[in-house]
Amino acid sequence: MNNNVDFSRMKFYCDENLCIDCNGCVVACKEAHEVPVGVNRRKVITLNEGVVGKEISLSMACMHCADAPCQQVCPTDCFYIRTDGIVLHDKDKCIGCGYCLFACPFGAPQFPKNGAFGTKGKMDKCTMCAGGPEETNSPEEFHKYGQNRISEGKVPMCASMCSTKALLVGDANEVALIKTYRAASKGKGITTDSYGW
């Protein structure tokens, strides 16, 4: 009997050729999870702004690294990685030290200014709409981490709202296949359906 279980590994991918800097993903994320003012779990960056033909945009959030530096550096060990590769954290353990911010290559950890004596509070980051360690879909989970759409079989809010399908999410192998298909079909007209990918 083969004991090797091939778990999916959930990943985001943003196609910089399709992203139009609409910030729909940012707004959808903030709205869905009621993210406080000053905290953005997702951001869109634009390069060569205003230069025709050279302007490219990219939507970014936590990349849910397989060997996550935030998890390595956290002094309270508040991070955990699910079997599907989603990196989550426990806000009850977090002390808001900010080490994860120094270690993260992507600037994903965010800190509201609601901590002790007006200092920074507990870390907040993209959960890939997978909630946290609280009971699934409980009010406590929503209050601390936002919606848990993954448990309902739904795509994360940012990707589901992306109008150009620039932002993809799913098993890394599937996402890579889509990217390959798009690359192979480049210049041959519309290559993706209106729904799904």
Next chain:
Amino acid sequence: MENSSFFHRNKAYILTLLGLSLVGFVFVKFMMVMDWEYLIKYTLHVITGGNLDGVLAPPTSNYQGMVNAAFGPNYEAIAPEIIRASNERQLYIWWVFVAEIAIFCVMYTISGRKEALITRPNDQVQVFSIFHRAVIWLNVIIIITLIITGFNITWSLRSEGGFIPFMLRGTHEVTGLLWFPIWLLMTIIAFKDIKLLSKNSLLRKIILPGKYKPMKRIIFIVFVLMGAGLLTSGFIIWYLHPDSHTHAQVIQFKRALLYVHFGSSVLIMFFLMDFVYSALVAVKGNLKGLITGKYPREHLEQLAPDVLADIENKKGKMA
């Protein structure tokens, strides 16, 4: 003649420099994963250009431009060292203090404890004014708070996080801000060497009496320099609160400052422990004087004649 040689006169400075150089060399060469070339260039870049983002040269590709704009450049230069140091601080820094305490135990076994022979306990001399004592004790309280709350962050694998460590972490930041004026006052009142440089009457009034012996002077210099490093780095780390859009512009600067904070804290702790041993453990009777401000004249005659001479000198001038 041998005692007046250059080595004997400067033994404390030479040995301290040699010790720090040896530890520093081993640390830099074999333990750290820092890109020193980048760090030196980056420091010069910040000083000469005032640009904190860490982009030392314009991007040569779209990919490099994206990395610079989204994440900040050269992640591999400083961040891996922070990850390594954070992990190892949790596991090994304990042993640095164990080693230092072991050294003190050996010194205590060899040298014992100095104690003055007091026959006239009522013949007391005022050494510390109320102002001196307030500054000294505020320093003691704040530094102890900073050590406890700082190690609360470093060692929270043991506390497993939660509400109390979270509050202590906030307390560390606020106490650090409170320490700034107290550190500055302590730096001024303990600047005994200024008597050689300045004849300002106000300064002479508030400077602690006595002269520095080489080892105490080293501790004072470390307190001033590492205190400045801790306060400056701590304040900027606390003040710079990047959001998702400004993150890439300041994160490299914050990483470099965090390392300054780590390094300064280790050095200042080492020498403060040395100071506590030499002032309170190696000599008996100092603590009471720090509370009341007075010492028996015989205690000063036998253990701190420079302090007594300075006080008598001041009294003589006033009379």
